[in-house]
Amino acid sequence: MSAAERGAPEQMAVAIARALRDGETVFHGVASPLPMVATLLAKRAHAPNLVYLSIAGGVDAEPERLPRSTVDPALLHGARAMVTLADLFDLSARGRLDVAFLSGVQIDGTGRINMSAIGPFARPKVRLPGGAGSALLMPTARRTMLWRTRHDRRVFVETLDFVTAAGNVDRVVTPLCVFRREAGRLAVDSIHPGVTPEQIVAATGFPVEVGPETPLTEPPTADELALLRAIDPERVVASEFAGG
Amino acid sequence: MSAAERGAPEQMAVAIARALRDGETVFHGVASPLPMVATLLAKRAHAPNLVYLSIAGGVDAEPERLPRSTVDPALLHGARAMVTLADLFDLSARGRLDVAFLSGVQIDGTGRINMSAIGPFARPKVRLPGGAGSALLMPTARRTMLWRTRHDRRVFVETLDFVTAAGNVDRVVTPLCVFRREAGRLAVDSIHPGVTPEQIVAATGFPVEVGPETPLTEPPTADELALLRAIDPERVVASEFAGG
């Protein structure tokens, strides 16, 4: 059974959504279906005054249908105002962005990310897409939430090939668990239902303390699942997963 | 008979208008009735592709009525696009503004201006309005055209009390004559009809060479006067003159 079939997308979405607070300004960029769904869920569930910002430029958009590309004009529908990407970076740069969603091809034990290259930067073995806004957003947004739909030792590494960005990482949400950064290191904050501590240790390239005493991530409630179905009937939330 | 009654406003307007070339980008700021009228005249007379920009933000506005305040929303009527003052300064800063209109409470023999203070800057005898955009525009616009409706030794001085701005001054148009800057000094380029060389020398605080050999400014043609009446039936062009 795949992670998507197991309900990992919904588990990740609710774990992210619950970490968003009412009134916060929240931004996601390109290639961010899970943050898009999670932010819309938070706004409906418990954070009506959350300000939803995306690279498409809509402020508090209420999309009629959820796109897979998160730069899509669908993310302007119902928006109350329009901003540019430059405006959004400025907002973060001056300390007024509460939450930025980012991801990493590699993520290390301090929450730094590599989105640039595997192998030498100048002549890489694998040229990666690049960090988009991360080197500005991670140090300047009040909180960065990382998410990644794959949790294995190729992603969660002891040493990055290249540090694309570092900064104010708060949480990292994966199909197996939620990390929080404490004293500069990622620690397992909660473990998703159906996942064992051994799985997490085996899948994580840096040392983690996890055991039977680690709290369980609260599974999605019936209300949350109903809201998710209403917001995202086509299950775009699963599109980052293989077969999603 | 006052300067305004003598037709000095129209003489100045046509002298300015003729110096504007087709296709140029031309900007005026606050308190600039003469440049406003002259630019509209040039655009109608010989420079249809001149790009008329003003602090009000209209691009190629076609005002129905001419305002005395040159920041007035009347200067947006018929505009083809809107820009901000920041856009206009940027345009000049990157070398893409052809003509900026500026004035000075004091103007020296090199075409520098004082708009800041008479007496010491920190504790002035007379606090002047300030140079608005001039310290950016004068050095960066390709040509600066200065105009002043008063020509006497309090305006045209040997030494400025304060240098608010210096730069690419091309012409200075007054009720008596047109100066051009040559080899870094203002020289009388043409003398208005009815004005004597002696009047100019007497009214100018820095040395000027002017005599019977100095060319006459061509007076407004009948066509130009007709266009002026059509553009500016209320004679806003005279509003900078005493009694105007």
Place this chain on the structure above:
Amino acid sequence: MSDRRTTLRAAIAAIPDGATVALGGNTLHRVPCAAVHEIVRQGKRGLQLVKTAGAYDVDLLCAAGCAEAVAAGFIGFETPFGMAPAYRRAVESGAVEAREHVCASVIAGLRAAIQGVPFMPLAGMTGSDLPAARGFRFVADPYGGPAVVAIPAITPDVAIVHVQETDAAGNARIVGSRFEDVLMAQAARRVIVTTERIVPRIDADLVAIPGFLIDAVVEAPGGAAPCSCAGEYDYDADALGDWIAAAKTADGARQWIDARLLAPAATR
């Protein structure tokens, strides 16, 4: 979406003495005059005003003793009316400090604040006495080009702008010239918007300042008078002329303010 509506009195009461206050509009146009009048009524002191080109607003705040410094490129009433008499007198007497800018350096300072950087390089300024007089420093180009003037960030404690239309959350539509209002709203720690009217909803494409940047929305019809408000009303030449005539002397200005703004009957 948050409801950010409040009263003018409450919005202005939140401004502390000594605050750096950016004022929207330009010369005689779309100036937040109702808010300026309320500042005078509340007797604020020590304000550090920021404006590109000001007139009645700055002149009145100087006359009323509210302003301590004015950072601006131009203060004057333009051709119809001429110089700003109370501002002149206040600067010449030493009561108010004229922090003269080129208008572009006000913009540069706001941009630095908006972009979260300590300074903004600015083209031009060569040959001007302003950098020396104002203490603007030069910064070397780390890539080897010539040095350039560096304008320090201008972070207003409060920006006050007057617009034609907002919704209850403060999403603000500006009809006509935007002037520096959007930059001021982005740069400031708090933003007060006064508006001709509050409407249920504004088309997103027409919103100049998004509501999430706004802290207080005040419905204030006629809130730019005696200055103009594009599409709403022209400036009131009689009222402005009246102020300028009164403000020729300190006594005249004081009496005008007493009669027009402070007398019980003058309170809106």
Place this chain on the structure above:
Amino acid sequence: MSDRRTTLRAAIAAIPDGATVALGGNTLHRVPCAAVHEIVRQGKRGLQLVKTAGAYDVDLLCAAGCAEAVAAGFIGFETPFGMAPAYRRAVESGAVEAREHVCASVIAGLRAAIQGVPFMPLAGMTGSDLPAARGFRFVADPYGGPAVVAIPAITPDVAIVHVQETDAAGNARIVGSRFEDVLMAQAARRVIVTTERIVPRIDADLVAIPGFLIDAVVEAPGGAAPCSCAGEYDYDADALGDWIAAAKTADGARQWIDARLLAPAATR
């Protein structure tokens, strides 16, 4: 008002080999694809591409041998499709230089060009290897604050943007997200706008790029396809998937380009 209309062929012919070319749009949206296809047809070489987040445009220009360097924050087809295969291969082989930026540093470089200054200070970047890898230098704050990264000006020789509507003079309306198109048009020495349609007149308040910044206007209906154009058409998932499948190998990409862009029947 000048008439700036021309043909796509003539507009693209004016771009010299080796030019720095900024491309409007973002990932799969409002990308100037018709112009990119014409660049491929005309066999330009040595182009230095500038983009915040690119996908098909950059990938195709890498595959066709037109690009020599790519200054961008992100190159990828997003969740539906994944990485950009031809770009990856070109960088990994050394044929194309990846000048990685944070998207914000592309914007900062464009802003420096727009404002006529040699560099733009940029917040953030702390802890990132990018400044060292890219040679971004730090500049001291002349007012005594901490040093900040200085991004050198990015002055495109040409910016190419695709919009929904222009008039004959090039006054351009952008429906929906503007992305970095306006900044690119301000920063560039020349600007080419392709447009879904040319209309007699556009309301000034709706004009995103004024015509006087534009050098060439080309009517190109469908000019963003296979990418999306807001209000006009969605991206063509089949066509993009087809490109990505072909571009998995250099041969596949070459055959695709030959068949779709270079064959006589492929010329629009």
